Amino acid sequence: MRSGTALAIETTGLVKRFGSNTAVDGVDLAVPTGGVYGVLGPNGAGKTTTIRMLATLLPIDGGSARVLGHDVTKEAETVRGKVSLTGQFASLDEDLTGTENLMLLGRLYGYSRAAARSRCDQLLEAFGLQEAGGRQVKTYSGGMRRRIDIAASIIVTPELIFLDEPTTGLDPRSRNQVWEIVRALVAGGTTVLLTTQYLDEADQLADRIAVIDHGKVIAEGTTGQLKASVGSGALHVRVAEPSRRADAAVTLERTLGVPVSLESDPAALTARIDDPQRVARALATLDDENIAVTTFALGQPSLDEVFLALTGHGAENAETTAATGTFEGTAS
């Protein structure tokens, strides 16, 4: 990995309480410099609170946090000079036009009026917003809003940018645009810390992921590591005749050596497998026994499965519960 490189973010036992509610309950993070670090979790998991503490917006109640080598409490001003935050909700003044917003921020970053104007024009053009520049931000579509939010965050190129759920509520096309922008930021050398509820987003963008639930990091690693932790994959089989499904289940259990579950589709069955090598033999055995198979698929577990396995949210069957047990042994 990137061992040896300076850490962009380092927290130990980070805590934030709101009254009796502990929103962030001892979070340890080690975010390497460069690339995208994903913080994945459901609503209310403590993602936004964590980001707000790291961006010096909220005082921390316990533990410590260093951002780009600076303590967020003692050197808050230095941290603010190096990072940029794009909040979850409108982080611009909705009553002002796009141009006015960027001009205001440009002036606040210390640009002269003329320099702010030219920087503003460059940004509007790069983000495809020249025509919308003169309109009030409240008239923007969701995608335009996210783009101008991000444009506002790079008026002065930050070393680290926090993106809090940047694609929540966007249509697929706008989401792809935001993803492209995130990749461009990384290519330009900025470290991105991104929170998301979407597993495919973390899967697509992030180099490493921390899964947060109830204010705690419940898993951390590369996407590959996280997936591997719930077993190497699953075999989905659909038989031609539903009447032969029970026979197929017996055969598969015998040849694969793992339990097989029956799906609600009367012809489908699924086996969570440890050893993909046995799959070919298992399928051949079905053929030997004259059990016709219409489709079969071998998949890595989706990040969705990983997430459900780790958090237990919505997890109803025994398999995911078992997976939780398996994983906790290896989680930090």
Place this chain on the structure above:
Amino acid sequence: MTDTITTSAQAVGNVLQMPGPRPPRPNALSTSMSFGWRALLKIKHVPEQLFDVTMFPVMFTLMFTFLFGGALAGSTDAYVQFLIPGILVQTVVMITMYTGLTLNKDIEKGVFDRFRSLPIWRPSPLVGALFGDIVRYTIASVIVLILGLILGFRPAGGVVGVVLSVLLLLLFSFSLSWVWTMFAMLMRTEQAVMGVSMFILFPLTFASNIFVDPSTMPGWLQAFVEVNPISHLVTTLRALCEGSFEFGQMSGVLIWCAGFIVVFGPLTMRLYNRKT
């Protein structure tokens, strides 16, 4: 489709390479002025917010002149000379309440997260908002004075006296506004801020020398009027308008102004920094 996306990604990559060095950190005055500019832009885009600064002055001046004029001074003409400096204070001081209301609503919006994450002098978003409000207070003052002149107000202190009166009033309002900014940080809803502001402003403006000479009031009330900063301000403004200015009175007002800022400024900032 793919083409446009690719182009935009390249363009974004290009803007990340900033032209020239990072600009120097702007000073406190510059960032506050930028926020003042934001307040003016908001007036431009939402001109309805000038309703209070245009209607309050007209309503107060006409209502109190004709309501009390005959009864208190024998005629509205005579009362206007006494009332206008006071009603000027009453009007503008009442309007300072909206500073708190606006800020309470504004600070709930995501844009304040961005402001607070900028490497700038921390109080500048608030100071800038108050700078913007000074424009509103000035509009209100001008309306009261014009209406007063129409009703027969003839200040012996002339233009200089009147201009100094308005400047002192603006300074006082700026200082008093820190009380409302504190409540704006403290209270959860606009309504709560409004309630507290009214609760403070009504006794402060009515239990003063704005409308009547306090000599007919019971002793305990006179004692309150004596220490009420509004009374000090009104007395000074009357003197400035009459051309009989005393520095002693004015220094009392300035001490109150400094007091408001020194006490409520840091309290506001403390709450602002801890605002969740």
